[in-house]
Amino acid sequence: MEQDIKLKDVLYRYQNKEICTEDVISFLEEEVERSEIVFDRDRPSRCGFPEFIYGASKTASQIESAVRKIKQSGQQVLVTRLNKKKYNKLKKTFPEAVYDSSAEALILKNNKAAEPKGKIVIVTAGTSDIPVAMEAKYTAELCSCNVKTYFDIGVAGIHRLFSSIEKIRKADAVICIAGMEGALPSVLAGLVSCPVIAVPTSVGYGTSLQGFTPLFAMLTSCASGVTVVNINNGFGAACAAIRIINTRAI
Amino acid sequence: MEQDIKLKDVLYRYQNKEICTEDVISFLEEEVERSEIVFDRDRPSRCGFPEFIYGASKTASQIESAVRKIKQSGQQVLVTRLNKKKYNKLKKTFPEAVYDSSAEALILKNNKAAEPKGKIVIVTAGTSDIPVAMEAKYTAELCSCNVKTYFDIGVAGIHRLFSSIEKIRKADAVICIAGMEGALPSVLAGLVSCPVIAVPTSVGYGTSLQGFTPLFAMLTSCASGVTVVNINNGFGAACAAIRIINTRAI
Amino acid sequence: MEQDIKLKDVLYRYQNKEICTEDVISFLEEEVERSEIVFDRDRPSRCGFPEFIYGASKTASQIESAVRKIKQSGQQVLVTRLNKKKYNKLKKTFPEAVYDSSAEALILKNNKAAEPKGKIVIVTAGTSDIPVAMEAKYTAELCSCNVKTYFDIGVAGIHRLFSSIEKIRKADAVICIAGMEGALPSVLAGLVSCPVIAVPTSVGYGTSLQGFTPLFAMLTSCASGVTVVNINNGFGAACAAIRIINTRAI
Amino acid sequence: MEQDIKLKDVLYRYQNKEICTEDVISFLEEEVERSEIVFDRDRPSRCGFPEFIYGASKTASQIESAVRKIKQSGQQVLVTRLNKKKYNKLKKTFPEAVYDSSAEALILKNNKAAEPKGKIVIVTAGTSDIPVAMEAKYTAELCSCNVKTYFDIGVAGIHRLFSSIEKIRKADAVICIAGMEGALPSVLAGLVSCPVIAVPTSVGYGTSLQGFTPLFAMLTSCASGVTVVNINNGFGAACAAIRIINTRAI
Amino acid sequence: MEQDIKLKDVLYRYQNKEICTEDVISFLEEEVERSEIVFDRDRPSRCGFPEFIYGASKTASQIESAVRKIKQSGQQVLVTRLNKKKYNKLKKTFPEAVYDSSAEALILKNNKAAEPKGKIVIVTAGTSDIPVAMEAKYTAELCSCNVKTYFDIGVAGIHRLFSSIEKIRKADAVICIAGMEGALPSVLAGLVSCPVIAVPTSVGYGTSLQGFTPLFAMLTSCASGVTVVNINNGFGAACAAIRIINTRAI
């Protein structure tokens, strides 16, 4: 709409000979570039996702330069999969950063307080799933979501789930994290009506297949409407929850 | 709440000796049974899911009896994975049923018109993905959702996606269906901010691995926040979208 | 022991020259053969297993001759994995046989009533798992075990399990049958202290991997002490339960 | 039963106005919590399993706090998959603990001598399978079971098995541990009538597939009634044996 | 050597101008072709292998023409993997051919009686492995080998193997065929010193993985010096045995 107005204006000024043919062509060429940028307007940074950096396949110095760039733009920063060794190189440059060594996540908040929105509940089957849960939590909180967590409520002691189920039911989106046989999302999705995003983890050994068994189990869940993200992908699950909450907010 | 009131009432009447001890115990025992039913209150039929029957592993006569039961309760019916041969046995009993032989779905509507709610967009990469899309469409429509479809807009001719992108953007949830390399959800999720539920299909041969290649590709998508359901699971994707819409509606 | 007596007897008669050296050698050679048979004394037919025939890789005429042989010895017969086509060839010869076409099992009882022993409980997650359950049931009953069944009590509607749990608890062995994500044994084994034998089934599609996903899930169960048999192997699960009961009975 | 009595008592006192309505409701609410705890009464610690901690995915300090808690409750402790490095951090705090570095197991006994019960036989195919056998042994012994072991009696030298077979036959449960081609349980189960729990190990290279080849071989054993646990899962096999013995004991 | 003589002769005649330069070049070019044929001199038909045709991926008419060609050259014919349907088309043209429908093999002998050579023993674990054994037998016998067979002597009843072991020991090569867990070659190779060629079969279901489990088990056998061929490849095993016997015969 705004674009059309600008275009009409240009054409009008051109017709009035205020600007020459070259100016119009130049304007249109810029328009093309802008239209490319248009494709970008839904990219993470614009739809409420935090500026994040996947640290696993980058060197410490590559990460440092990326963090500096985002920070200078006044935005918050989340680095995922940042191992201790790389963090040790970064911590002098960014002493204000918070680092969670089990989740391998580094967070750099800014001072702008955003209005909290949406209720995300994160549950884990075991204590070993907590690092993945924390990655999801950091991601969601940087996007100003309210996050509640219920850890270690797996199916081998089913009563642990029941004592929290009423509170879980009230979420806009539930992130359900489990390794080994990955049964928790099936039980949980049978008890709540809100969206359930399942995250398989690589906890276990042998037939847990580094997380492929819970992944496959969650995808073939007997409970309807469970969706799944990659193994250990707490970040991705949080982004999916944010997509849900942002759409609600429209 | 209502429960509490009943309980107080029972206790009050007990205290007033209107009812005896056995009556209270009997009430409480029923309560336990009711509390079990409570666990069921979020099950599909109650949260807006259609009454559906997974036809693949049931005989024609088992399906017939299930359909009759649901129909008698006044609800709509969806039978998924119902092959032609089984349908031929059912069609005499349910001549009013609509059957889509490519999607292998049978639908039995009732006359109760529900208020339409939510906007679901279903896109497919190729024409071979359409049966899965139709399964999703039937499921969503039985739940009174508005559904728009865009078929055959895969990435090998990327302009086909662009011409529809503005309309896709306005959805409450996008269901994105693709086989072979399964690239469409990655491109699409980079262009929209709403929830994207990806459905891999078993279209292709050789390294498409009966749908495991697009499944894995979608799970490891470079676009953030894509969630995934089982191969060819149009029904499950629709249920996930319904969970999102139902939560919005609260 | 009995052997020793015979041997002493032979040696005694030899010493008394009632029999010659060749007789003793001949006796000892027979002994060797007998000792080989000794290795057989724990084979199925002797430890309470029914005489069974795995029908999948045998022709109808091979099966017929095997059934006749067992029947003539006065024993009961169980043929597993016997498809309809083969059964149709057999039913004229054995009109008294009972055939379950969904379980693909044929049973030929004899009239000897054995003292019932042991309590086996068989539970299934879904209705599609019932054929596997029936194979287990037929096997156990031919071995004179008491069998109770609880079908369709899977985890997506967890209350169904709870209403039967007290009765399940009293079993000598529980056979727990589930396809898809195979979560039921994990939940169940957290609620009972008796042996739990899990049977994965090939129910489902896509990531259920023809039963490998529930197989792997059951093996990596978060509940301790669950043991597992091959996919769809109801017969094997029953044999394992019989081993447990027979050992109890000693 | 006991519950019912309490309930009647409460109701009686309520009817007698000794307690008010709120008291009854409060009692019932507690009851609900108790009924949840009921689900827990079969959990490991109550059915004779030792209090154990899976050490692989926990930090040394997490393990330390867990051990301290269990120890203070007067129970015995078993930590499995505890590597040397973590043990070195723990040994100062628990100098009385016994540590087996090859089995990666730490045991903390108490002084309460329990009545020994049940006969478990543990056999291994090779010497490399011994650490898994020891994990099973420690688990079973903490539960007061009698354990006998026969190591290195694999099928390539079949006479080694035969010389011990008579003693193996007398077990309540046999745990049979093998890597590589995993053939031992098949041969063994053909020679004994008691329950055989097979444990595949990751011994070998190439086509042994880190234990998946013996796992699959054991599951598809030509001997009937063999059950299987996860790769290297000595602990799980012992728990399964304990379930068998505990049920016997009823 | 013979070649050299011919060459010298040609050169001599050339020097004597009996033949021209073109004749020499032409001779040399033929020589090149001959030298290529040299590479062929060890091909099956020359090293004692029968002329065989792999029938699975050929049409009936392609097979017919191939059989006719070999037959006309006076050689014997073996067609492997020839299904019933194709055989029915061939049997009119070759009424003298012998067809084994379970082994899916067609044999056309000639009247030339060859001196029998070598002793091949073929053993199978079960009756379902017999078709593969027969394919091996037909192949070996067409190459004039002595073949002895011992069927159904698998490890679940280990005494069956022992009663034949002395006779098996005398073979020049043992072909050992087994499906399911594929344990027989391990036990057998521990008892004999001659070459053991193991053939996995696709007998079984679930974790037998269409023969990959016995294949992997045989390759990771704890008995030294077992070699393996492809699943169900009786023909290949026989060819390997023939290579051994032919080399002995030099």
Next chain:
Amino acid sequence: MEQDIKLKDVLYRYQNKEICTEDVISFLEEEVERSEIVFDRDRPSRCGFPEFIYGASKTASQIESAVRKIKQSGQQVLVTRLNKKKYNKLKKTFPEAVYDSSAEALILKNNKAAEPKGKIVIVTAGTSDIPVAMEAKYTAELCSCNVKTYFDIGVAGIHRLFSSIEKIRKADAVICIAGMEGALPSVLAGLVSCPVIAVPTSVGYGTSLQGFTPLFAMLTSCASGVTVVNINNGFGAACAAIRIINTRAI
């Protein structure tokens, strides 16, 4: 041709008795050896491939001796998969060598300037794919190809690809490198008509399967005529491009 002339000459001199029969035979024997060498004339070093050494499975001293040999022959050297540790041992001996530690490649140029030929474009989906791209670039440049690179233009931000597409179109061959879901070659090959060689990388985790997911995705691409090389095989992709350019140049 040249060979024929020599042969005729030898025969002519032989006919003139300038040389004896043995000389001709000797010449022909040498010819045989030469004809073997003929098979080599298309090997890498002759068809414009650089002399390269695959460093992963060689020791530092083996590599050193190979480099020295090639260098002495006056040719350029490329060592691929040379880790830092091995490089540190080599750098003293070859101080003039250039080493790229992320691509793990060592290059030793000579001073002979070759005429540049062909246009190769190398594109990557992400920054983590750059090391593989650099291996391809070094390989192609040592063969005197013109190389242009476009990094980090993956499909999640599709506009990045479009801004470079006109320049990419003009290549003789495009090498397209991507990890994770590997979607870039599908989109790219739909937009250009020149050969597209796809290289999957092991970037990602979980379902990226160490590069097998992008490998399979690229092989089942919905865009026609994409060819693929091994995971991370930048060298191989460059060699394929060189084959195309060298054939053009004929």
Next chain:
Amino acid sequence: MEQDIKLKDVLYRYQNKEICTEDVISFLEEEVERSEIVFDRDRPSRCGFPEFIYGASKTASQIESAVRKIKQSGQQVLVTRLNKKKYNKLKKTFPEAVYDSSAEALILKNNKAAEPKGKIVIVTAGTSDIPVAMEAKYTAELCSCNVKTYFDIGVAGIHRLFSSIEKIRKADAVICIAGMEGALPSVLAGLVSCPVIAVPTSVGYGTSLQGFTPLFAMLTSCASGVTVVNINNGFGAACAAIRIINTRAI
């Protein structure tokens, strides 16, 4: 360029008031649509690929309507993966079409004779690979390429390859088709310098893994610069060769 001229013209006429503002906006909007079509200009039909239809996942009537559409546009038609049954439905409508039942390909030529261009050589390892070769041949010939074929020259009789190698060397691109162990491309690429496109086939059984073994073997070939397409994808290999030849032709 042409676009720019049109744009300038439009703007000029606008400035001269020959056309109104709405006309310019309308022109620009059309331009946007045209620019989308631009993305299509390299699509198969324009870069010399035949108009082809993948018949496997389409119904006979869908194919019929697609063929009719292409035919009416005056172009040639190739339908791949068209089984006999579907062909029988089509042959009445298109009696002039040529159908190859083993390659499952239908070809509809037009009368326009194109200038032949490029030399493609297609080689197969065995006779069972010929159907895949024919699919490639039909594809390439519809694009006016010269095609030569050399069938059944696999590595087990290596001399067969050598007798044709000189003629193979002269190709612009070699398509090398092999199943089972897929060794031919490795040997061939060591003998020629032109591009080698390898096509694995699903010929074989057991460890040939429906073509995955030759696929993986070709990708890890010890000969440099071999590229690979999907299993049985003769069409894709031909398209890749056409890309090479079309680029040469520029």
Next chain:
Amino acid sequence: MEQDIKLKDVLYRYQNKEICTEDVISFLEEEVERSEIVFDRDRPSRCGFPEFIYGASKTASQIESAVRKIKQSGQQVLVTRLNKKKYNKLKKTFPEAVYDSSAEALILKNNKAAEPKGKIVIVTAGTSDIPVAMEAKYTAELCSCNVKTYFDIGVAGIHRLFSSIEKIRKADAVICIAGMEGALPSVLAGLVSCPVIAVPTSVGYGTSLQGFTPLFAMLTSCASGVTVVNINNGFGAACAAIRIINTRAI
């Protein structure tokens, strides 16, 4: 035979009352034990295999004690898969031992010179396969076999194989070692008539699948009669060759 004599003797003395009944029973019991030992007479140490120790899953001190025991019995020793670290602990105790660090093999010869027997040829495709070849060589030489080696004659430079083929042909058994695509055994077995034992190696990356691709390729070889051992199993291949040679020698 000898046994029979002893038995008759015992019986004779018993009949003569030189010995009592208990003596005979005792003798027979010993006989049983002896007959068990009989099964062992073909075990490695007796059929010419060296006394070997698989070092990978044993500690240095376990290996040390095993070596000492074998050495004291006057036999030769081979330790396979002995890493450098463990060797360093052993070398002080056995300074006379020879250690090959690339093959990870330790050899301890004795002074008894055995008559050399049999001709084993070992060929490798590449230089990276040499360690596996050396393991085979050490094994065969300790068994007094003549061993010839031809290294680095893989199929990408096929002339290298041809220059050695005549010498390879004369072997009693050929061990053919290759990684990556594993094509060498197919080419080689097409050129020789003696037994070919193929050994896949884990050389390569990506689709070489740690040796599973050459393993599968060798098993599905188009050349008949190739047999295969486990990945990198040079020891096993040598044992198979020794079985062949020992049988020849009878």
